[in-house]
Amino acid sequence: xxxxxxxxxxxxxxxxxxxxxxxxxxxxxxxxxxxxxxxxxxxxxxxxxxxxxxxxxxxxxxxxxxxxxxxxxxxxxxxxxxxxxxxxxxxxxxxxxxxxxxxxxxxxxxxxxxxxxxxxxxxxxxxxxxxxxxxxxxxxxxxxxxxxxxxxxxxxxxxxxxxxxxxxxxxxxxxxxx
Numbered sequence: 001x002x003x004x005x006x007x008x009x010x011x012x013x014x015x016x017x018x019x020x021x022x023x024x025x026x027x028x029x030x031x032x033x034x035x036x037x038x039x040x041x042x043x044x045x046x047x048x049x050x051x052x053x054x055x056x057x058x059x060x061x062x063x064x065x066x067x068x069x070x071x072x073x074x075x076x077x078x079x080x081x082x083x084x085x086x087x088x089x090x091x092x093x094x095x096x097x098x099x100x101x102x103x104x105x106x107x108x109x110x111x112x113x114x115x116x117x118x119x120x121x122x123x124x125x126x127x128x129x130x131x132x133x134x135x136x137x138x139x140x141x142x143x144x145x146x147x148x149x150x151x152x153x154x155x156x157x158x159x160x161x162x163x164x165x166x167x168x169x170x171x172x173x174x175x176x177x178x
Contacts, residue, residue: 003059003061005057007052014047017044023037038175042099051123055136056136058136059134072128078143081143086143089151090154092151094152096155097157100112104177112153
């Protein structure tokens with residue numbers, strides 16, 4: 001059995017820092033309310049969960065292995081990519097599209113897609129680095145990046161549709177950071 005980097009001591013502080021920074025920003029801008037704070041909390045928990053599920057496990061004493069630089073990397077789009085993986089990646093990043101749209105003062109499709117792409121790219125780079133240097137167990141995959149971004153865009157689109165319903169728009173306005 002290999003020793004692993006423990007997940008909770010990494011992701012709990014990460015989530016807490018996100019919540020504290022966002023809460024501080026709300027206070028500083030004079031926008032603090034419980035609905036808006038719940039968006040900060042949701043993003044902190046979401047980020048911690050994403051990191052826990054996409055970066056870990058990281059092994060401390062995994063045996064040395066000689067591998068090519070690209071063995072932990074998949075750069076060929078769609079080839080051999082499972083439909084279930086695509087659906088999962090879209091579903092996992094859909095909440096990010098909603099949360100980012102609620103956080104931004106003036107959310108646009110491009111901004112939400114940009115944040116989704118940056119978050120997904122950060123995950124894929126981290127997966128590659130941990131696989132190469134720390135015995136991580138994931139492969140960085142261009143398909144994951146593409147479908148994660150699609151999920152973020154879908155979340156933004158869903159929020160846009162929900163905001164067209166007057167009763168729901170009034171409710172959701174309490175959660176928006178503008």
